[in-house]
Amino acid sequence: MKAPPLEQSPELVSLRRVLDESAAVPVLLFFATGVLWLLAGTVFGLLTSLKFDMPDWLAAIPALTFGRLRPAHLNAVNYGWASLAGAGCLLWLTSRLCMTPVRLRGGLIASVILWNLGVLYGTGAVLLGYGGSVEWLEYPLPAAAMIGAAFLLFAASILQTFRMRSVQHLYVSLWYTVACVVWFPFLYVAANLPIYSGVVHGAVNWWYGHNALAVWFTPIGLALAYYFIPKVIGRPIYSYYLSLLGFWSFALFYNWNGIHHLVGGPVPNWLQTISIIASVLMVIPVMAVAVNHHLTTVGHFRHLRSSPTLRFTVFGAMCYTAVSFQGSLESLRGMQEVVHFTHYTVGHAHLGVYAFLTMILFGAMYYITPRVARWNWPHPGLIKLHFWLTAGGISIYVIAMCTGGILQGYAMNESVRPFAQVIDLTRPWLIARSASGILITGGHLVFAYLFAQMLIHAGPRRETAPWEEAAA
Amino acid sequence: MILPPRSRYHFSYGHFDTELRYRRMNVPPATLLLVVLSICGAALALAAFVWAVRTGQLDQTNAGGLVIFDDEEPAGTPSGPIFPKRKEGAGL
């Protein structure tokens, strides 16, 4: 590419260090607590899965019954791990793209504390039996209020940093970032209002559940992928023009998808149809993003070998394409008739929040942490181990759950088959899922170990400083 | 069998099907409202798009992709942490 860089100034070299320093404390706090929730959430998840295989194991402890562990897992990994780590990444990214230090840092510290207390309170409440049984909205209201307030503090910091920007052009990652911090509070408050009942509550539930992905998690993943793929490869994205189309079609269509979770249910037909149409329309933004991410990478696969960030991010971006097409297909009535209510949905959810989002978060953290912690990753071998354990684990997971789910769905729709047969049919696939869970847990332990080494500056130091690594 | 079928439970479809037919003839006002709303929305979006093209908002968009590069981290150079090169050749 020949076009001259838009920002050219000699101070930039030192400016980057100033920016990283300004972001260091809040970002590391977000990351570190996020990793703790990742570990807790993984344990909950693994236990949940094992409960299917061994229902009589630990069966006398109320807090460890399936129906409490499952929501504890969902909430801990989403509001704990993915949200906290994602918020940390967005802070760093906003400062980078606005070329200005992170603002309102005091508020950010308060935000981390409040956020963690909220997740701790909420998850504890679910385990102790105070969960609300409304998926994604199980936390008691005080916990939700704490998380909401923490999010507002975080959003204020992002918006203030954005306001003080010293750049002319707003890079595409910034649109997603700024949009999601505006969207999410509206969504969270609207969904938590204690005013709904009956089927309207069901609609609100899934409007929220799907939109937590549409307006918070997916924008995080896309913002990071739009930055790190071109940045690590050293080549601008394939078509900036397309990214524009992608953003606005994403904003228009994605938040209409939610009611496809109730296809065939007691909500009005027109509502289901609208959501199915919107789900299919998602093909447009997904194509735009897919073209951009994949065609930027094409021809540069050798970097996958050398860069941990790229390896995780490209894996995540490929899974985004996969999960989105899967989602559009899955929303169709013919498909829903079979896979609705089965383990297929669980496989789909993990392809989204894990294989897409979490893998991209790992990649981003491999890039950001050395800069803010001023230390290099020790043990490159362990990073590779982390990648193969998690990538392998989640692949087995998704394949097992989706195959098992389809079989389960067909068997359930054969009314002559007794229900017990349906249970027996899914058993091997659930065991495969638990096996994949063990791999993933191993990967997370490795990652947590590496991250702790970074925090305490342990392990062998590599020659170059992180900010001098560019010319590798 | 999980359960011996307990036949206290009877159900006939006839009644519901009549209701279905009735429902189909009756276009809910919500649908009409929605159609009108979406037509307005689409018109607005179209207007915005025409405006954007007319006033040159979309010119030169592709240069935007370069703003993440500068002198320190120029386009054409990879960045970020890397696995150190191994003597036997980089493996996965």
Place this chain on the structure above:
Amino acid sequence: MLFIRLWMFFAGVLATLFLGWAALIGVPGVQLASVPAQPGLRPYTYEEMHGREIYMREGCVYCHTQQTRPQGFGTDQKRMWGRPSVPGDYVYDRPHLLGTSRTGPDLLNIGARQPSRDWHLAHLYNPRAVVPESIMPRFPWLFEEKTGTGPQDVPLAPGSHIVATREALDLYAYLLALNRTYPVRRAEP
């Protein structure tokens, strides 16, 4: 460049989400606000509400749905799970417990399908004692062991020392109330 007018960006971003909210929540909210309860449906009693809370506390919703699909869309009716449910069946449900997973069977009409108290108590105490293939959790903490059982105690089996607690009995009352087998009397949206 594109965002010379930044407020337009923010306005657009907010408008997209607001449109989605208006269409998916606002309009159906208005449309369904006037849906009356089906004539055959009655509000839950105190015991049933308490049982419903136990149902929420133990997370039954993560394995059991409470929504039955129309004929030609799955085989819910052939499995005797009940006629397709309509919004008027849920007027007293707060929060909703529609559910998304059928690891176990649909329970919208379990009260009609399986009214036996002994069956439910035995099943809650240990599902595998009743259905060997089951992967449903046990809920032993809904029961207590007593040395001598009084006349008002409900033992698991005649002569058993394991008796149901208030919680188990109320949960059973709720399961029994899950009965939407009355015919649909009103047209619904």
